[in-house]
Amino acid sequence: MKRICSFSLFLSAALLGTALLHPLVGPASAQTARAYSKTDSTSVGERFDLTVVVERPVWARTVFTHPPHDSTGQVLQIADILILRTLLDTSPAASESGIDSVVYEVTTFALDTAIVGPVPVGVVATGDTLAISTDPFWIPVRSVVPGDAEDILDLMPIAEFPPAVWPWLVFLGLLIVATGAFLWWYRRSPQIVSLLRSEPEIIISxxxxxxxxxxxxxxxxxxxxxxxxxxxxxxxxxxxxxxxxxxxxxxxxxxxxxxxxxxxxxxxxxxxxxxxxxxxxxxxxxxxxxxxxxxxxxxxxxxxxxxxxxxxxxxxxxxxxxxxxxxxxxxxxxxxxx
CATH class of the missing domain: 1.20.120 (Four Helix Bundle (Hemerythrin (Met), subunit A))
Structure with missing residues (x-):
């Protein structure tokens, strides 16, 4: 009988200790973060939305990462994604459902494929901050070539044309006229020709x-x-x-x-x-x-x-x-x- 009572007291003490320690161990295993985007593809410089959702214990608080709010023109870069600004942040409301979310406006300059994430998130509970992050995923980056552009065509066969004589006659006549004009100008302006010959080409550094x-x-x-x-x-x-x-x-x-x-x-x-x-x-x-x-x-x-x-x-x-x-x-x- 004494052994049964002792075992009951030991079991009650163990359950009480587990209940008291639950708020301490909860944040280490009860929070997850995931990121997704409604767009299935993007192009270079195009803006789109990125959503991050965090599930946390009800007694914890979520701290999201935000781009700078000053006018320096700087943005927050994570992998291939540039976070331009925050559109929505529900974490200050501290929802009792244990779910917080943030929506970013982002863009990318990657080619072919853009890597999104991992996006860092902080979970604060019992005075400690636990750093977690979302799993990375990929978004295809569309080519800047128009969709209706045709493939490169094969070379056409060389077309045969009968030889023409009159272009050579015209060219010869123009050459004679140009030569005569140059000689006339050269004889009447020898100083200008000498100056042009001696003037070096100016190339700036x-x-x-x-x-x-x-x-x-x-x-x-x-x-x-x-x-x-x-x-x-x-x-x-x-x-x-x-x-x-x-x-x-x-x-x-x-x-x-x-x-x-x-x-x-x-x-x-x-x-x-x-x-x-x-x-x-x-x-x-x-x-x-x-x-x-x-x-x-x-x-x-x-x-x-x-x-x-x-x-x-x-x-x-x-x-x-x-x-x-x-x-x-x-x-x-x-x-x-x-």
Whole structure:
């Protein structure tokens, strides 16, 4: 009888201890996060919605990740997805159902396939924060080639035409007239011909070309969305042209990601400064968002982008120019004060 009573007391104590420890162990096994999108495919720069749903214990609280709310033009990047803004967040309401959700407006510049996630989420319970994440999934990225475009056709057979004589006669007559006119001009203006022969071809350096284009952007009109878009098109072309000429990288034929990979390869070969990669990436990302996603930043961000390009020029010139030579004309990079 005493053994039965002792066993009953032990069982009651074990059940009570389990009930007291339940709030502590619950958050470690009672929360899940999943992400999905209603769109089955997208295209480069197209905006679409991404939804994240979290199931949590009723006593816990969900903390979602959000992009910055300032006017710096920066966005939150997760894998191949750029989170532009938060459309809906139910976590502040602390629903007793134990389910919270958030809806983001996102875009991507990936080719063929975009990887979505994992999206990080925090679950706060009993003073501790547990970090969880959604499983990644893939969204196909449609080609920019029109759907009704036809495949490449086979070559047509070479058409045979009878030889024509009159074009050669016309060409010969024009050649005689041009030769006579040149000789007449040459005899009457020998000084002009001598000047043209002795004048060397003027080719400006990559730094001078980029500096002149940046000076023109300093006074560009940014009052409309179209003018801001044109501004970033010209700013991106200026940076790409400079890198193409200075680092011998085919930047004008590359996407932003491919161009940064080429610069990274040059830096690994000690042919480019590694610190320029992050600055150039910020300029290209802001330009791509304005050109493709039509996300136009404030005017102060436009001016900051010009300064970032100037920083790229200065870092590159200091890296590639020997110390015993003139490194860079700093007055060319700093605009004159009005």
């Amino acid at each position: 990559p730094l001078e070309e980029a500096t002149e284009r940046l000076a023109a952007l300093e006074v560009a009109d940014l009052s409309t969305d179209e003018s801001v878009k044109a501004f970033f098109v010209e700013l991106s072309e200026t940076l790409r042209t400079y890198i193409s000429r200075r680092l011998e990288v085919p930047a004008l034929e590359r996407t932003s990601r491919e161009m940064l990979d080429d610069i990274r390869d040059r830096a690994n070969q000690d042919l480019a400064p590694p610190e320029m990669i992050e600055v150039a990436s910020l300029v290209l990302q802001t330009s791509d968002l304005a050109k493709f996603a039509e996300l136009f930043p404030a005017q102060v961000v436009c001016r900051q982008s010009i300064e970032r390009v100037r920083n790229v020029l200065e870092m590159t010139e200091k890296f590639l120019t020997p110390e015993d030579e003139v490194i860079i004309d700093e007055s060319a990079l700093i605009p004159e004060s009005e």
